[in-house]
Amino acid sequence: MTYRCLLQMALLLCFSTTALSSSYSLRSSQSRDRTQVYRIGGRLSIVSCLRDRTDFRFPQTLMKRAQQFRKEDAVLVMYEVLQQIFGILTRDFSSTGWSETIVEDLLVELYGQMNRLEPIQKEIMQKKNFTMGDTAVLHLKKYYFSLVQYLKSKEYNRCAWTVVRVQILMNFSFLKSLTGYLRD
Amino acid sequence: MLALLGATTLMLVAGRCVLPAASGEANLKPKNVEIHIIDDNFFLKWNSSSESVRNVTFSADYQILGTDNWKKLPGCQHISSNKCNFSSVELKNVFEKIELRIRAEEGNNTSTWYEVEPFVPFLEAQIGPPDVHLEAEDKAVILSISPPGTKDSIMWALDRSSFTYHVVIWKNSSSLEERTETVYPEDKIYKLSPEITYCLKVKAELRLQSRVGCYSPVYCINTTERHKVPSPENIQISADNQVYVLKWDYPYEHTTFQAQWLSAFLKKIPGKHSDKWKQIPSCENVTTTRCVFPRAVFSSGIYCVRVRASNGNGTSFWSEEKKFNAEMKTVILPPVISMRSTTDDSLCVSVGASEESENTPVNPLYPLIYEVIFWENTSNAERKVLEKRTDFTFPNLKPLTVYCVKARALIEDDRRNKGSNFSETVCEKTKPGNTSKTWLIAGICTILFSIPVVIYVVRVFLRCVKYVFFPSSKPPSSVDEYFSDQPLRNLLLSTSEEQTERCFIIENASIITEIEETNEIDEVHKEYSSQTSQDSGNYSNEDENSGVKISEEFLQQDSV
Numbered sequence: 001m002t003y004r005c006l007l008q009m010a011l012l013l014c015f016s017t018t019a020l021s022s023s024y025s026l027r028s029s030q031s032r033d034r035t036q037v038y039r040i041g042g043r044l045s046i047v048s049c050l051r052d053r054t055d056f057r058f059p060q061t062l063m064k065r066a067q068q069f070r071k072e073d074a075v076l077v078m079y080e081v082l083q084q085i086f087g088i089l090t091r092d093f094s095s096t097g098w099s100e101t102i103v104e105d106l107l108v109e110l111y112g113q114m115n116r117l118e119p120i121q122k123e124i125m126q127k128k129n130f131t132m133g134d135t136a137v138l139h140l141k142k143y144y145f146s147l148v149q150y151l152k153s154k155e156y157n158r159c160a161w162t163v164v165r166v167q168i169l170m171n172f173s174f175l176k177s178l179t180g181y182l183r184d
Numbered sequence: 185m186l187a188l189l190g191a192t193t194l195m196l197v198a199g200r201c202v203l204p205a206a207s208g209e210a211n212l213k214p215k216n217v218e219i220h221i222i223d224d225n226f227f228l229k230w231n232s233s234s235e236s237v238r239n240v241t242f243s244a245d246y247q248i249l250g251t252d253n254w255k256k257l258p259g260c261q262h263i264s265s266n267k268c269n270f271s272s273v274e275l276k277n278v279f280e281k282i283e284l285r286i287r288a289e290e291g292n293n294t295s296t297w298y299e300v301e302p303f304v305p306f307l308e309a310q311i312g313p314p315d316v317h318l319e320a321e322d323k324a325v326i327l328s329i330s331p332p333g334t335k336d337s338i339m340w341a342l343d344r345s346s347f348t349y350h351v352v353i354w355k356n357s358s359s360l361e362e363r364t365e366t367v368y369p370e371d372k373i374y375k376l377s378p379e380i381t382y383c384l385k386v387k388a389e390l391r392l393q394s395r396v397g398c399y400s401p402v403y404c405i406n407t408t409e410r411h412k413v414p415s416p417e418n419i420q421i422s423a424d425n426q427v428y429v430l431k432w433d434y435p436y437e438h439t440t441f442q443a444q445w446l447s448a449f450l451k452k453i454p455g456k457h458s459d460k461w462k463q464i465p466s467c468e469n470v471t472t473t474r475c476v477f478p479r480a481v482f483s484s485g486i487y488c489v490r491v492r493a494s495n496g497n498g499t500s501f502w503s504e505e506k507k508f509n510a511e512m513k514t515v516i517l518p519p520v521i522s523m524r525s526t527t528d529d530s531l532c533v534s535v536g537a538s539e540e541s542e543n544t545p546v547n548p549l550y551p552l553i554y555e556v557i558f559w560e561n562t563s564n565a566e567r568k569v570l571e572k573r574t575d576f577t578f579p580n581l582k583p584l585t586v587y588c589v590k591a592r593a594l595i596e597d598d599r600r601n602k603g604s605n606f607s608e609t610v611c612e613k614t615k616p617g618n619t620s621k622t623w624l625i626a627g628i629c630t631i632l633f634s635i636p637v638v639i640y641v642v643r644v645f646l647r648c649v650k651y652v653f654f655p656s657s658k659p660p661s662s663v664d665e666y667f668s669d670q671p672l673r674n675l676l677l678s679t680s681e682e683q684t685e686r687c688f689i690i691e692n693a694s695i696i697t698e699i700e701e702t703n704e705i706d707e708v709h710k711e712y713s714s715q716t717s718q719d720s721g722n723y724s725n726e727d728e729n730s731g732v733k734i735s736e737e738f739l740q741q742d743s744v
Contacts, residue, residue, distance in 0.1 A: 079392065087345045090453045104447065108485035111449035112509075115486060125394050137392070141306065142279040144342055149276075 049159035059139040072124045084144040086110045097161045212288035212295035223312040223333035229267040249281035278305040311397025322378040322411045329369045347388045356381040369454040378410040413500040416491045431474040439495045443467035448486035482510035516604035523612040530579040551596045561586035
């Protein structure tokens with residue numbers, strides 16, 4: 001019961017990755033060729049912002065060690081990632097580069113996922129049953145802090161958001177792989 | 185000797201110079217250095233080790249762990265008291281480990297550095313009190329809570345939306361009655377009495393880190409007098425097929441109601457969201473205590489709903505907000521399935537979306553998989569297959585058999601969604617199949633070719649049987665070669681003629697010719713041992729001996 005809801009993560013990620021990619025189309029389309037649309041639309045904004053790229057130093061060790069996480073640690077990490085992405089997107093609804101509808105839908109979904117994870121997370125915190133979780137959370141906070149500071153320093157301009165969006169998509173793929181490990 | 189003495193003296197003197205200085209430094213060095221961080225305020229506290237009031241000041245340095253770049257700690261240079269505030273340090277990253285060191289100074293003397301154990305500011309920081317703004321209604325108090333720290337807080341930059349708040353509220357008159365509630369930044373405390381002074385205090389918590397902050401100061405507020413138009417109560421929302429039903433209780437009639445909704449995630453974000461509430465369609469100005477609206481209004485997610493009443497006397501305050509989870513299980517319509525038999529012993533199945541689904545807003549973002557059930561019409565054994573493709577084949581089936589198939593669509597990766605209903609069952613018969621024809625032809629040919637072979641084998645078998653049980657009297661061919669003369673052959677093999685001996689009674693001379701004949705015969709008999717006999721007319725090997733005896737008798741007779 002407690003971990004079955006984590007299967008919803010894949011749903012979230014399917015939804016979000018396709019939602020995010022479909023936002024690049026010029027009209028909201030229901031076309032199946034989303035990757036094509038992504039490439040056409042995305043290229044225009046990404047190329048002009050290439051010089052704004054920064055190494056935010058996502059904790060690569062997390063990616064590698066994800067398989068070693070126990071379920072408790074993984075839940076904490078996932079909750080933190082969800083929370084931080086939520087936090088970043090709520091700073092500035094309008095200039096993320098995605099349409100507001102997409103952002104709102106994404107926030108709704110993120111909130112729903114966090115809501116589902118909350119009882120499990122409460123249980124874990126009560127039992128204090130985590131080992132690697134809190135150090136992992138600290139590493140993640142460093143990473144997200146650098147993202148937020150970057151956005152602030154660039155005054156939330158279009159290129160800064162473009163760069164951050166790419167990071168968010170990478171986070172989703174990390175979540176997806178974490179869900180995959182948990183499912184096994 | 186002298187040199188040794190001189191060196192020793194020198195060392196002693198030097199020691200005397202050094203030692204007092206060392207003891208002096210030891211006296212100056214601060215003790216029990218502690219760091220206190222509340223939100224973005226950094227304090228350093230210590231104890232001075234020297235008891236006498238002297239002109240001792242303290243200075244501190246800091247660096248990021250791992251770098252070798254000690255910097256002066258702003259606000260903590262030449263401090264004469266026992267604490268300093270270094271909040272103005274512009275820490276770029278509060279999540280990195282910081283090293284601090286502090287020393288005492290007296291004139292030109294400085295103590296050794298007291299090195300504080302490296303720490304992560306974020307982990308050391310205490311959560312300060314939140315800022316609270318109150319607004320009163322008759323039976324509720326509206327709270328507007330700002331997260332601890334300033335808006336530009338570095339410490340809580342990532343956690344502004346993550347705080348949860350605990351409110352303790354009591355009536356000012358009796359401090360015994362306390363109620364604790366967990367609230368959002370923008371929330372209401374309900375079930376209060378009108379015209380009563382309530383006091384409350386709020387603290388923030390970061391649940392993920394199990395960190396609780398300090399309580400805010402106590403705030404007190406008076407609830408207003410009872411409103412003429414009461415608010416609706418006991419809001420219920422339920423799903424019924426394709427609609428949601430919103431119900432509430434209201435004691436009076438002749439009232440119109442209005443319902444609004446809000447995405448629940450907005451409540452997590454500090455700040456006013458009063459402009460984000462939206463009207464629920466078909467729930468504006470309803471006169472009954474219920475309203476019905478289509479499920480399509482809410483896509484999957486968590487929402488808050490509130491209702492207010494209005495009549496001739498005015499408009500009520502908003503009711504309690506009801507949270508509900510619109511688990512909009514995407515309505516998936518059953519697929520359309522078709523099946524046809526192909527030339528092999530297989531059936532090709534094709535699954536497609538129904539025509540209706542193109543009109544209804546089925547969410548195209550969820551990839552579908554199909555659960556296909558396949559069975560032979562006459563048997564009950566079902567085969568269940570999960571297929572992602574829309575065209576697939578069932579191979580290796582029995583020819584000329586009726587198979588049936590039905591399918592339903594599921595959302596891939598969403599096992600909680602039970603998917604669509606099953607499509608209609610479609611049955612199809614497999615073709616005779618080339619393979620069976622081929623076998624038939626092959627069988628016939630085999631039979632045709634095998635008939636002469638069988639006949640031949642049977643004949644050989646019969647010959648053997650005949651040879652064993654009904655043998656012929658012909659000698660083997662090898663013997664036949666040896667004895668190629670006709671008369672001998674006759675003698676040995678022939679049974680058709682009996683060798684008869686002519687016996688004549690000799691009474692006169694005319695008999696001599698007859699005897700010659702018999703002599704000839706006897707001579708012939710002398711050369712050969714075997715002889716035929718006349719006795720019984722039966723030819724047998726046993727008679728050969730008797731035949732020999734008979735020839736001996738003839739010889740005896742001749743001699744006589």
